[in-house]
Amino acid sequence: MSETRNITRRSALKFGVAAAASLPFSSSLFGRATAQEQVKFTLPWIPNGSSYWPMIGKEIGVFAKHNIDMSVARGFGSVAAAQAVASGQFDFGMVFAGGNFLAAARQLPIVVIATVYYDPIMGIALRADSPIKTPKDLEGKKLGTVPTSAESPFWPAFAKNAGIDMSKVSLVQVDSKVIERALIDKQVDATTAVGTSSIPLIAAMGERPRFLPWSRYGVELYAGQIVTRPEIVEKNPELCQKVVDSVLGCYAHTLREPQSSLELFAKVMPEVGLTRGGMESARIAQGLTQLATQRPEAIENSLGWSDLDKIPGMIDLIMEFGAPKDAVRPDPATLVTNRFVGNVKLTPEEWAKVKENTSEFAAYLGES
Known part of the structure; x- marks a missing residue:
């Protein structure tokens, strides 16, 4: 990985x-x-x-x-x-x-x-305007992934825990150099991703992505x-x-x-x-x-x-x-x-400051 x-x-x-x-x-x-x-x-x-x-x-x-x-x-x-x-x-x-x-x-x-x-913030990257709101919404959609990436091996674990029928998801292998662009250009509906890598890249392309972290579904x-x-x-x-x-x-x-x-x-x-x-x-x-x-x-x-x-x-x-x-x-x-x-x-005061400093980034993961 x-x-x-x-x-x-x-x-x-x-x-x-x-x-x-x-x-x-x-x-x-x-x-x-x-x-x-x-x-x-x-x-x-x-x-x-x-x-x-x-x-x-x-x-x-x-x-x-x-x-x-x-x-x-x-x-x-x-x-x-x-x-x-x-x-x-x-x-x-x-x-x-x-x-x-x-x-x-x-x-x-x-x-x-x-x-x-x-x-590691493994999960699903989505466009801001994507109709995909829950993991089950991935059924019937194209999911891009890089087979050699850190998160790709754990897609089945997430699908199992989230109740996704993998047979209803079209898995598309994408080159690591273009996977974020494939999402932005709507060649795929979503991608597997490591958030600390893909979210900054997508943001640099002028988009504000949404992200579904797998850790919320037991892939920890x-x-x-x-x-x-x-x-x-x-x-x-x-x-x-x-x-x-x-x-x-x-x-x-x-x-x-x-x-x-x-x-x-x-x-x-x-x-x-x-x-x-x-x-x-x-x-x-x-x-x-x-x-x-x-x-x-x-x-x-x-x-x-x-x-x-x-x-x-x-x-x-x-x-x-x-x-x-x-x-x-x-x-x-x-x-x-x-x-x-x-x-x-x-110190507790320093942790409170860290929380304040990172509040804007929590929004990428759907956190308050």
Whole structure:
């Protein structure tokens, strides 16, 4: 499962490849370094409003505070990013839960050490004037999908939970580069989508989409998670703590200062500001991501907290709809831990401000 597109994807591709190629190799993770420890960190996809925050760690002084020197590279989808961490190409990564759980089901060495936000916002994208109001209204309509996208494997799960007769829906395979345009041009009636990618793109085309999130129908997965390998947790837990506190510290900064954080993002990745609609796309993606962070896990505990009671059900979802037949169900107890979270918290007043700042984005999802 790979993350879908962002408005900056084409212009940023050259940047991403160059950044990945220029990453320095990290020093030994298992020794006690007196200087800053070098860390290689991968994102799940091209940096965008839903994933950029580790890129501003140097600018806001978070990495220096924790005595690490983190190099951040773009990813090529969550499955590939999880594999890159498991293989040792990177020390840590921010990877969507689906990719992490699938990697574990393939018996790759990976462990989740924090959950950054709690809903990948998979769902159905619709035009504003669409007559489709409920999931059942999809029957008799054309539904566009990208078979290799993050959400596509879970369409049957949503259809089942929402009472949709899949035989009455015409599933149309669409190229990832044109799927939003296919919706706007009425080549299809609706599309499967990841909201943080498709909603900003559609908005950049001058349309205001509507969206039906699948999480309201029991298709629940966590979204961005910080991952590493079990051997690093075992041999260098101090570094794991530094990375979790640093990355969550970056994210907390974006929650408290969303606009200035986006400006820093454009500073470290100028392509964002140069691309038509790039900053607005990043702003919408960031707002939707911050909506998906306002959950009891983070508000009542701390940023990064995972509800361990929810993990088995998410693994079951992956095993039924996303994993190959030879996959082995991973052990939830060894796959996800809260050992390193708890240090980065927002006050009730700060959470209230986050809610206020994200209220406009809630409308895309039909929330008040």
